[in-house]
Amino acid sequence: MGTGIAQVAAMKGLDVILCDSHSGALERSVINTERYFKRSVAKEKLTQEDAEAAARRISASSDLQALEPADFVIEAINEDESSKKAAFLLLDQIVKPEAILASNTSSISITRIAAVTKRNSQVVGMHFMNPVPVMPLVEIIRGIATSDEVFQTAKALSEHLGKTVCLSLDRPGFIxxxxxxxxxxxxxxxxxxxxxxxxxxxxxxxxxxxxxxxxxxxxxxxxxxxxxxxxxxxxxxxxxxxxxxxxxxxxxxxxxxxxxxxxxxxxxxxxxxx
Ligand SMILES: NC(=O)c1ccc[n+]([C@@H]2O[C@H](COP(=O)([O-])OP(=O)(O)OC[C@H]3O[C@@H](n4cnc5c(N)ncnc54)[C@H](O)[C@@H]3O)[C@@H](O)[C@H]2O)c1
Missing domain, CATH: 1.10.1040.50 (N-(1-d-carboxylethyl)-l-norvaline Dehydrogenase; domain 2)
Incomplete structure (x- = not known):
């Protein structure tokens, strides 16, 4: 899912730092992205120039520390609550205080993930659908502490990525x-x-x-x-x-x-x- 989100964001002009702790997964992600851009050019959905520009906007790292300059992080690691909490604990220390932390979780409580950070008003659920470049929806989940401003930013980002938003309460499995x-x-x-x-x-x-x-x-x-x-x-x-x-x-x-x-x-x- 991380690969698809990165592809769409880069095609929409955003700089992306793709991060995966497993270097093999990161390599696969880069190869799949190259293939995806090539296919998009062949299908005339993207010009060669735009594909090259999108590819240049993606950098990849297996070190979470690489996310330090990010304004907006979308976590898409395995659907496991303790792994996500551990990742958010680290991200909270790595990224700048004003950055927003989003989770692509399919079901896990945003309120509980946010509670491990010192910025729970800046944590939000952004549940993209698979495959991300094709599916038109992002389900946004507000944790109990998610601020209006952060919700509006997540909505604006989703729309910038060409997606329609539905809003769900933070309940198991969302909508x-x-x-x-x-x-x-x-x-x-x-x-x-x-x-x-x-x-x-x-x-x-x-x-x-x-x-x-x-x-x-x-x-x-x-x-x-x-x-x-x-x-x-x-x-x-x-x-x-x-x-x-x-x-x-x-x-x-x-x-x-x-x-x-x-x-x-x-x-x-x-x-x-x-
Ligand atoms: N697969 C789907 O159809 C789908 C749809 C919507 C949302 N999601 C959600 O997206 C998330 C990812 O799902 P997926 O199907 O892409 O899983 P996946 O297993 O294909 O990929 C998860 C990646 O996270 C990496 N990872 C694990 N722990 C990490 C850590 N601590 N730091 C950095 N990288 C780490 C793994 O190496 C792996 O490459 C889950 O929360 C899932 O519920 C999945």
Whole structure:
């Protein structure tokens, strides 16, 4: 998700410092960005000149300290509350006092993430959709302490990036995943109980309800680890057993079958040649 956000921001004229603690992920991100800009030129969505200018606006580092000059940070690390809190604790010390810290979390409380910082009024949720260059929505989440000014800045930034905003209260799963993820989880129950094959479940939902892709294919695309984390946030945050994660989803994640990003999830994907 970080790669997609960086691509869109750079195309809209913003300087971007892309940061990932895993150098392999950073390399993949740079390669994917080069490919994306090339494809955009080939499809005549971007001129060669604009693609080169956008590429020049992105710098990459595996050291969080590189974010020191940033005015606005959008965190998009794994969907894990303790990792996000640890990252925000560090970011709070690294970036200048007036900088805004946003989280691309799909489900985790912005209020709790903000509470580890000394700038909780300057922390906001900006939930981009996947793939970021294609999907038109940013769901903005105000923590209990998020100021009006910071909300307005996050909204203006989203709109500058060409996105439409919806505003959600800071509740588990917010709006989009409160509704979407139980459907994905139910698709895993349907698969586990043998009601249909993966292909039939996806075909049924795609053609029968006019979704662009079936829920199991969507889960592979999102990342099964992310789907499971969101279900755990919904389950833990509401205490409602209707949100319990499907054991088959748990087992796939235990097996490391995390979806398209590792070429194996519900389905198997061919690895690119280079
Ligand atoms: N995948 C989706 O469809 C989707 C959609 C909307 C929002 N999100 C949210 O975006 C976030 C990222 O999801 P993703 O699918 O891109 O995950 P991902 O696993 O593909 O990428 C996460 C990246 O964060 C890096 N990372 C982990 N800890 C770090 C740290 N402390 N410092 C720096 N880098 C660190 C990892 O190396 C990895 O490259 C999550 O909060 C997720 O809920 C995901």
């Amino acid at each position: 989009v995943n409160r509704i979407l993820m139980p459907m994905v989880n139910e698709a895993f129950y349907t698969l586990m109980e043998g009601v249909g094959t993966a292909e039939d479940i996806d075909k049924g939902m795609k053609l029968g309800t006019n979704h662009p892709m079936g829920p199991l294919q969507l889960a592979d695309f999102i990342g099964l680890d992310t789907c499971l984390s969101i279900m755990r946030v919904l389950h833990g945050g509401t205490g409602d057993p209707k949100y319990r994660p499907c054991p088959l989803l748990v087992q796939y994640v235990d097996a490391g079958w995390l979806g398209k990003k590792v070429y194996k999830g519900v389905y198997t994907y061919a690895k690119p040649l280079n």
